[in-house]
Amino acid sequence: MISSCSRDFNPQLAISIFLVYQLLGSISIISLNPENISVEKFREILAELDRERVAREAAENAKNDLQVSFNRLKVLCHEAIKKRDECSRQRDDALREKEEALKKLESVGGELSEGIKLKEDLLRQKDEVLKQLEEVRKARESMRVEMETGSSMLVSGMEKISRKVSSYKEFGGNGLPKSNKYSGLPAVAYGVIKRSNEIVEELTRQIEATISGLREEVAKKSEEIESLKRSIDEKDGKLAEFERESSEKQEGMERELSRLRLLVSDYESKAETQKPLLIDQLNYVSRVHGEMCKVMKIVDAKKSSELSESLFLAQETNMEENIKAALAGMESVHELSKIVVEKTRDLVEERTREVKSLNETIDQLMKEKEQIGSLLRSTLSRRMVSKGKMSPEEVEENEVYALASALENIIKQSQLEIIELKHSVEELRAESNLYKERVDAQTKELNQWKQRVEELEEKERVANENVEGLMMDIAAAEEEITRWKVAAQQEADAGKAVEKDYMTQLASVRQELEEARxxxxxxxxxxxxxxxxxxxxxxxxxxxxxxxxxxxxxxxRLRDRVEELTRQLDELDTRETSGTGLRRLRYVCWPWQWLGLDYVGSRRPEIPQQNANEMELSEPLL
Incomplete structure (x- = not known):
């Protein structure tokens, strides 16, 4: 009966324990190597440093190769504004990507909290199992005293269980543990309980090792997540600082561009305001050139045919050609004024010589007049002497009339000559004064034009210097824009690399969390x-x-029955003879009946009751 009960119960228990040890053997504790992680991070940092060094060298080479011109200022300003908008858009994309990474980190934190909750559930379940094991351990001491039956079933079952769990731990091939205190079935029950406790303790140790490994793994994961959060915070701080610096420099560049734009508009407005003045100046230069040519014709008619007319025409679009034409006209006017001054000086000297000759002629005529007066007086005196016959009054009167008429004629002629000479002298003086005034006016005008030319040259020099300064400022602004563009591109690439790194780390963390789950x-x-x-x-x-x-x-019950049988035996001993002693019940060994064996002199009607008792005894084991 006991062997049949063991055949009904032991396979299920054995299979269950075998599956438990197989599942415990399949657990693998994931161990992370922090040294490998630190080396990888160090390599990534070195790679980032190399990329930054290469980018810096590229920026320096690009800085040395930049050449810009003034005519591309507006186009470059528009390009700078477009690039600024593109940089702001890239910055917004980077912020959006950062927010997505933060959301992903929050989801990872939620998953980590779920893992922590699972860990707490495991710990709670562990505590319950430990409590149950403690209860089992406490009940083991009571079971050691109370177990007296089921030896063969327990022995065979424990042997099968021991053989099946021998792959995990060898529990010895000498059978169950033995006890010095008990013997028989209680000793077997003691060995079974002790072997069960050993198996349960081994399972408990493995569970504790698994839970400790999981706890260490969760602690490592939490440390890694904290390090990732710290790195993300550092990257966020660097990104905010870079955005602040880029915004400040961008504002400075915008202010510089606005200043340059104002300077350009100012110079353009000045050029526009000076354009009609330059056109008027060029027109006046052409007029002055024409007047000088007319003066040259008056002064020297032979050489005036060699002069060409003014070709200094004003152009409304080309300022540089107008300035060159004005300078050329001023040079031509200067040369003509030199020639006119020389010719005027020669004419003045000639007129002066003529005046001197006329004055000499007048002096000579006055001398001749005096000589003629003396001759007339001598002739009159001779005539008066030769005509002594006449009366003195008549002679005197005739002499007076003759002398007066002669003197009158001479004086008239002399006066006419003097008047003509005076008129010619006045004409010459007026002409010389006119020439002097013209020469003085032309000299003043020439000096004014010289000053105007010098002022224009100075303005041209200042304008060229301003243009060069603007070109240098524009080149510096373009260089700064290019440098910031390269820096923004490098930061965007670095942000993308960091984002990829974060994504890979998040993927690895998710994978590890999935594995942990x-x-x-x-x-x-x-x-x-x-x-x-x-x-x-x-x-x-x-x-x-x-x-x-x-x-x-x-x-x-058996003891009561034995006592009753002993009492009956004593009664029969007193009643029956010694001949029937061999058939007495005192020769019956009571364990035979408990073991289901027949004995001599036993009564058969008790067999069904014994079988029912054995079934009742083995029923809890089933």
């Missing part, structure tokens, strides 16, 4: 299986306790 699920399954095994062990313990109680009850 799978491990937790497997551990939960194993814990459930172990709980079921523990419940089966508890049920076996309860069955063993119930079997022991039934055995105690059976033993008490």
């Amino acid at each position: 799978q491990a937790v699920i497997e551990s939960e399954k194993k814990l459930k299986f172990k709980e079921e095994t523990a419940e089966a062990a508890m049920a076996a313990r309860d069955a063993a306790e119930k079997s022991l109680r039934l055995a105690d009850m059976r033993a008490s």
